[in-house]
Amino acid sequence: xxxxxxxxxxxxxxxxxxxxxxxxxxxxxxxxxxxxxxxxxxxxxxxxxxxxxxxxxxxxxxxxxxxxxxxxxxxxxxxxxxxxxxxxxxxxxxxxxxxxxxxxxxxxxxxxxxxxxxxxxxxxxxxxxxxxxxxxxxxxxxxxxxxxxxxxxxxxxxxxxxxxxxxxxxxxxxxxxxxxxxxxxxxxxxxxxxxxxxxxxxxxxxxxxxxxxxxxxxxxxxxxxxxxxxxxxxxxxxxxxxxxx
Numbered sequence: 001x002x003x004x005x006x007x008x009x010x011x012x013x014x015x016x017x018x019x020x021x022x023x024x025x026x027x028x029x030x031x032x033x034x035x036x037x038x039x040x041x042x043x044x045x046x047x048x049x050x051x052x053x054x055x056x057x058x059x060x061x062x063x064x065x066x067x068x069x070x071x072x073x074x075x076x077x078x079x080x081x082x083x084x085x086x087x088x089x090x091x092x093x094x095x096x097x098x099x100x101x102x103x104x105x106x107x108x109x110x111x112x113x114x115x116x117x118x119x120x121x122x123x124x125x126x127x128x129x130x131x132x133x134x135x136x137x138x139x140x141x142x143x144x145x146x147x148x149x150x151x152x153x154x155x156x157x158x159x160x161x162x163x164x165x166x167x168x169x170x171x172x173x174x175x176x177x178x179x180x181x182x183x184x185x186x187x188x189x190x191x192x193x194x195x196x197x198x199x200x201x202x203x204x205x206x207x208x209x210x211x212x213x214x215x216x217x218x219x220x221x222x223x224x225x226x227x228x229x230x231x232x233x234x235x236x237x238x239x240x241x242x243x244x245x
Contacts, residue, residue, distance in 0.1 A: 100195055
């Protein structure tokens with residue numbers, strides 16, 4: 001059975017922290033499906049460790065999971081190329097994009113990446129205050145979608161203005177917006193959808209550069225309900241409605 005040195009174990013464990021992921025340009029993915037997705041993608045897989053080769057005790061020491069998986073991979077990060085996507089933002093663009101304004105919860109970001117993969121979203125843009133995409137909890141909750149969908153960190157007000165200047169719509173969800181089911185038309189299948197943070201919604205700075213303010217109504221419309229929806233659930237609902245049109 002192969003053994004790992006204390007330094008190697010310490011190194012792999014260090015990748016649970018952002019400062020070391022940034023320093024080494026590496027991150028960790030765990031589980032057969034995740035590692036299989038990584039190997040099939042364009043990501044560079046540096047190392048693979050299997051519990052049946054290094055032992056369950058050692059695997060538990062390098063794992064970020066409460067119940068260690070049978071396999072763990074150390075993978076090189078990919079820097080998303082913002083310019084590659086922005087050059088496609090033209091008046092004739094038919095793509096649908098997401099922008100996340102300060103989403104903090106790793107599980108929410110991971111779920112949104114998975115949703116973007118499911119609904120054919122071109123790319124996900126995120127404010128600098130959004131949780132890092134290579135956070136272990138984000139990576140695991142994407143269920144492999146991280147290897148197919150890019151998250152591009154950028155200043156969202158400038159991004160929104162880029163869409164508007166190209167004549168493309170910018171949507172956002174607000175409690176005082178218009179009923180989504182009444183507002184969206186069948187020809188509205190492209191543009192940028194902005195989703196706000198869990199605690200504060202869409203910032204005031206962004207509100208002024210969003211030209212289509214939407215509201216996801218409860219049912220029945222006049223019922224007393226929860227104050228708001230979880231951002232990942234709201235993203236699922238609005239993406240589904242866009243794709244239904």
